[in-house]
Amino acid sequence: MNQAVNPKPTITDVARAAGVSKGLVSFALNDRPGVSARSRDHILRVARELGYRPSVSARSLSTSTSYACGLVIARDPEIISADPFFPSFIAGVERVLVAEGRALVLSVVGGDEHEDAVYRTLAADKRVDGVFLTDLRRDDPRIPLLAELGLPAVTLGRTPGSPFPAVALDDTPGTAAATQHLIEQGHRRIAHVIGPLRMMHAQRRHAAFAATMAAAGLDAGLVEETDFTAAHGAAATARLLDLANPPTAIVYDNDPMAIAGLGVAHERGLRVPGDLSITGFDDSEIARYVYPALTSVRSDPQLWGEAAARSLLAAIADRDPVADVDLPPAHLVVRASTGPVSTGPSPSGPAPTGARA
Amino acid sequence: MNQAVNPKPTITDVARAAGVSKGLVSFALNDRPGVSARSRDHILRVARELGYRPSVSARSLSTSTSYACGLVIARDPEIISADPFFPSFIAGVERVLVAEGRALVLSVVGGDEHEDAVYRTLAADKRVDGVFLTDLRRDDPRIPLLAELGLPAVTLGRTPGSPFPAVALDDTPGTAAATQHLIEQGHRRIAHVIGPLRMMHAQRRHAAFAATMAAAGLDAGLVEETDFTAAHGAAATARLLDLANPPTAIVYDNDPMAIAGLGVAHERGLRVPGDLSITGFDDSEIARYVYPALTSVRSDPQLWGEAAARSLLAAIADRDPVADVDLPPAHLVVRASTGPVSTGPSPSGPAPTGARA
DNA sequence: CTGAAAGCGCTTACAG
DNA sequence: CTGAAAGCGCTTACAG
Structure with a gap:
C-alpha cells in the first residue's frame, strides 16, 4: 500500500509499521489469547500489506519445530x-x-x-x-x-x-471378495501369490483368503510368497502351473505380479480366464488395458x-x-481376467499370441 | 567417554568442554582457515566424544540456508x-x-x-x-x-x-534404435505414439523417430500425441489400427502405453509381432514379463x-x-514384441486369449 | 491488554 | 591463531 514490498519484511518491520512490539505481532499472528480485537486486526492488516511471511528457520529455532x-x-x-x-x-x-x-x-x-x-x-x-x-x-x-x-x-x-x-x-474385504468371486465362478483350486509375509498387510490379506476358502470348505494351502516384483510373480506362477494338479485360479497381491502371471499363462498357451482366472491388487491404471482386462482390488x-x-x-x-x-x-473390480472354469479340453504347449482358434 | 551423552549437546557445550570459544568451534567444524591444527583436532575430538551434531535450524537461521x-x-x-x-x-x-x-x-x-x-x-x-x-x-x-x-x-x-x-x-538414440530395428525387420508403415509435445523429451524423441524414418526413405506421418496414460495409449492404438492402411509396427513413448497397445492388438486378434510389432520406453520391470516380452528402451x-x-x-x-x-x-533392449512382418493372412475379429491356432 | 528483554544455537566480522 | 560480541528472526515468560 504505502510501503513497497521490500525483500522479505521481518516481524520487526511489521511491529514498527503497526506501532507495536514484536511480541504482540507474534501473539496476533499465532492468534493466541491476550490481544485485543482491534490490535489483532490492525496488526494482521499491516502484515498483509507488507506481504509479511514469518521466517520458517527462525520459528524453527525458537520452537524446535521443523514444520x-x-x-x-x-x-x-x-x-x-x-x-x-x-x-x-x-x-x-x-x-x-x-x-x-x-x-x-x-x-x-x-x-x-x-x-x-x-x-x-x-x-x-x-x-x-x-x-x-x-x-x-x-x-x-x-x-x-x-x-x-x-x-x-x-x-x-x-x-x-x-x-x-x-x-x-481395510483391504481384506477386497481379497475376500476376489476369492469369493472365484469360488462362485466354480473354482476349487485357487492359489494365493502374496507379498512378503513379514509385512502385515500381506499377512492380513492371506488370512482373508484362507478364511474365505475355509468357509467354502476349500483348501487354502496353495501359497507362494514373493517380494512383490513381477519377476517373483512370474516365477511363482510357473511353479504353480507346474504342479501335478495346478490351480484354475490365482489371486495375486499386486497388479504387476498378476500381469506377469498373465504373461506366463499366455506363454504356455493357456486361455485366460478359460484355463486360468487371475486377479490383481491395487487396480493400477494399466490393469484395465491388459488383455484380458484385469480383475483387481481398488482402494483410495x-x-x-x-x-x-x-x-x-x-x-x-x-x-x-x-x-x-x-x-x-478396498473393493473388488471385476473385469475380464476372471470367469468360470473352462469345460473344453485344456490346451498345452506355447501358443502364438492371440492367434485365432 | 567421560561425559554422558546429554540430550543434544550444543556448540556451547563443546566449547566449554574443549576450553575454547564457540566461534573457534564453529570455525573448526566448518573447517575454515585460521585454526591451528592442534586446536582443530582437539575440538573435533571433543565434539565427537560429546556426540555433537550442529542444529540444522540454528545454522539455517544464521546462514539463510535450508540444507x-x-x-x-x-x-x-x-x-x-x-x-x-x-x-x-x-x-x-x-x-x-x-x-x-x-x-x-x-x-x-x-x-x-x-x-x-x-x-x-x-x-x-x-x-x-x-x-x-x-x-x-x-x-x-x-x-x-x-x-x-x-x-x-x-x-x-x-x-x-x-x-x-x-x-x-540422451534418450534419442533409444528411439532411433527402436525405429531402425523395426525398419530392419522389414516394416515400412511405422507409427509413433508420443507423449505431450510441449514436453521437450517428447519432441526430441519424435524428431529422432522422424529422422530415422526419413533416412530410410519412409514416411513418418503416423503420429499420435498422448498424455502418457495407458488410456491414451489404448485409444491411439485403436485409431491407428482403424486406419484403412494401418501400421505394422508402433513405437510407443512409454511402457504403459505399449502394454495397453498390446492389449488392444490382442483384443483384435492380431498376432504380436506377426501382425503388429510394438516397442516401449523406459523398460519398466513388467516389460519383460508381459507376453510377448516387450522390446523397450532403457536408461539409468x-x-x-x-x-x-x-x-x-x-x-x-x-x-x-x-x-x-x-x-x-539410452539404449534399445530387444525382446519378443518385435519381429518381421508376418507373411501369413491377417486374422480379423477378436480372438480368445492365447488360444492355439 | 501491552512492552521490553532474554533466549533458541549457530555464524561472522571485528579486535587483539 | 584466538576471544568476545553481535546478529539471524522468531517466541515466550515476566513485568506492568
Missing part, C-alpha cells in the same frame, strides 16, 4: 515403481500439508537395513516433526524406535502395541494420504491422544 | 505411478543428498497450474536451497521464474536459454539422480558456473 513431516520408504526403487500406491498417497499427503504450510521430506532407502539410521538422523536434526509409517511389519522395529526418539507418527493400518494413532483402510491411496496427514498433524499439535480413523475398505 | 533440495513433480499421480522414472531418480538423488547431510523436499502437484505458487513458496520460505527441474517443457516458464526468485536449479536435459547447469541423458534414472544431485549441490555451493554433464545415452 515438516517425513516419509521414509524402505523398498527397492523398482518395486516402488510398480506400485501405484506411493505417488497417489503422497499426492494426498501433500494436499493437506501445503494447506498447513508444512513440507514433506522424503527419504527412500533401498532396503530396511539403513532405515534405522534415517529415522535417527531425521529426529536428531529435527528435520521433521513426525513421520508416516507405511508398509507395517510384524513387530515393526520402527514403533519402539520412534517411541524412543519421541518422534510423533501415524501408522497406516493398526498394529498391536503401537502408541501411535492409526489410519486404517490419495484419501489415505489426506487422512494420514490430518492425523499426523493432530498428533504433532495435540496433547491428548488422536483417535484412530477408518477409511472405506 | 535441503526440492523436487516438484507436476503430473497426475496416476501417471507418475505408471512411470518407473521418478522412484529410481529419487533414489539416486537421495543417495548423494544424505551423504551431504541434505534432505529432499518433495512436492507433487496435480498439473502445472499451481506449480508457480509451489516454487514461490519454497523460495520465500527458504525451504530449499535449490531445485531439480524435470519434465522440461518448451519455453519452460519455470526457467525465468527460478531465475527471478534467485533459486539455484539443475535441469534434466539441456534447454535453450537456461542459465542453469544441465545433466543430460538412478544414475541421473545422482549426477543431478551432485550438480545441484555444486551450483548451490559454487560461485563459478557448473559444467553440464552428459550421461551414457
Whole structure:
C-alpha cells in the first residue's frame, strides 16, 4: 500500500509499521489469547500489506519445530515403481500439508537395513516433526524406535502395541471378495501369490483368503510368497502351473505380479480366464488395458494420504491422544481376467499370441 | 567417554568442554582457515566424544540456508505411478543428498497450474536451497521464474536459454534404435505414439523417430500425441489400427502405453509381432514379463539422480558456473514384441486369449 | 491488554 | 591463531 514490498519484511518491520512490539505481532499472528480485537486486526492488516511471511528457520529455532513431516520408504526403487500406491498417497499427503504450510521430506532407502539410521538422523536434526509409517511389519522395529526418539507418527493400518494413532483402510474385504468371486465362478483350486509375509498387510490379506476358502470348505494351502516384483510373480506362477494338479485360479497381491502371471499363462498357451482366472491388487491404471482386462482390488491411496496427514498433524499439535480413523475398505473390480472354469479340453504347449482358434 | 551423552549437546557445550570459544568451534567444524591444527583436532575430538551434531535450524537461521533440495513433480499421480522414472531418480538423488547431510523436499502437484505458487513458496520460505527441474517443457516458464526468485536449479536435459547447469541423458538414440530395428525387420508403415509435445523429451524423441524414418526413405506421418496414460495409449492404438492402411509396427513413448497397445492388438486378434510389432520406453520391470516380452528402451534414472544431485549441490555451493554433464545415452533392449512382418493372412475379429491356432 | 528483554544455537566480522 | 560480541528472526515468560 504505502510501503513497497521490500525483500522479505521481518516481524520487526511489521511491529514498527503497526506501532507495536514484536511480541504482540507474534501473539496476533499465532492468534493466541491476550490481544485485543482491534490490535489483532490492525496488526494482521499491516502484515498483509507488507506481504509479511514469518521466517520458517527462525520459528524453527525458537520452537524446535521443523514444520515438516517425513516419509521414509524402505523398498527397492523398482518395486516402488510398480506400485501405484506411493505417488497417489503422497499426492494426498501433500494436499493437506501445503494447506498447513508444512513440507514433506522424503527419504527412500533401498532396503530396511539403513532405515534405522534415517529415522535417527531425521529426529536428531529435527528435520521433521513426525513421520508416516507405511508398509507395517510384524513387530515393526520402527514403533519402539520412534517411541524412543519421541518422534510423533501415524501408522497406516493398526498394529498391536503401537502408541501411535492409526489410519486404517481395510483391504481384506477386497481379497475376500476376489476369492469369493472365484469360488462362485466354480473354482476349487485357487492359489494365493502374496507379498512378503513379514509385512502385515500381506499377512492380513492371506488370512482373508484362507478364511474365505475355509468357509467354502476349500483348501487354502496353495501359497507362494514373493517380494512383490513381477519377476517373483512370474516365477511363482510357473511353479504353480507346474504342479501335478495346478490351480484354475490365482489371486495375486499386486497388479504387476498378476500381469506377469498373465504373461506366463499366455506363454504356455493357456486361455485366460478359460484355463486360468487371475486377479490383481491395487487396480493400477494399466490393469484395465491388459488383455484380458484385469480383475483387481481398488482402494483410495490419495484419501489415505489426506487422512494420514490430518492425523499426523493432530498428533504433532495435540496433547491428548488422536483417535484412530477408518477409511472405506478396498473393493473388488471385476473385469475380464476372471470367469468360470473352462469345460473344453485344456490346451498345452506355447501358443502364438492371440492367434485365432 | 567421560561425559554422558546429554540430550543434544550444543556448540556451547563443546566449547566449554574443549576450553575454547564457540566461534573457534564453529570455525573448526566448518573447517575454515585460521585454526591451528592442534586446536582443530582437539575440538573435533571433543565434539565427537560429546556426540555433537550442529542444529540444522540454528545454522539455517544464521546462514539463510535450508540444507535441503526440492523436487516438484507436476503430473497426475496416476501417471507418475505408471512411470518407473521418478522412484529410481529419487533414489539416486537421495543417495548423494544424505551423504551431504541434505534432505529432499518433495512436492507433487496435480498439473502445472499451481506449480508457480509451489516454487514461490519454497523460495520465500527458504525451504530449499535449490531445485531439480524435470519434465522440461518448451519455453519452460519455470526457467525465468527460478531465475527471478534467485533459486539455484539443475535441469534434466539441456534447454535453450537456461542459465542453469544441465545433466543430460540422451534418450534419442533409444528411439532411433527402436525405429531402425523395426525398419530392419522389414516394416515400412511405422507409427509413433508420443507423449505431450510441449514436453521437450517428447519432441526430441519424435524428431529422432522422424529422422530415422526419413533416412530410410519412409514416411513418418503416423503420429499420435498422448498424455502418457495407458488410456491414451489404448485409444491411439485403436485409431491407428482403424486406419484403412494401418501400421505394422508402433513405437510407443512409454511402457504403459505399449502394454495397453498390446492389449488392444490382442483384443483384435492380431498376432504380436506377426501382425503388429510394438516397442516401449523406459523398460519398466513388467516389460519383460508381459507376453510377448516387450522390446523397450532403457536408461539409468538412478544414475541421473545422482549426477543431478551432485550438480545441484555444486551450483548451490559454487560461485563459478557448473559444467553440464552428459550421461551414457539410452539404449534399445530387444525382446519378443518385435519381429518381421508376418507373411501369413491377417486374422480379423477378436480372438480368445492365447488360444492355439 | 501491552512492552521490553532474554533466549533458541549457530555464524561472522571485528579486535587483539 | 584466538576471544568476545553481535546478529539471524522468531517466541515466550515476566513485568506492568
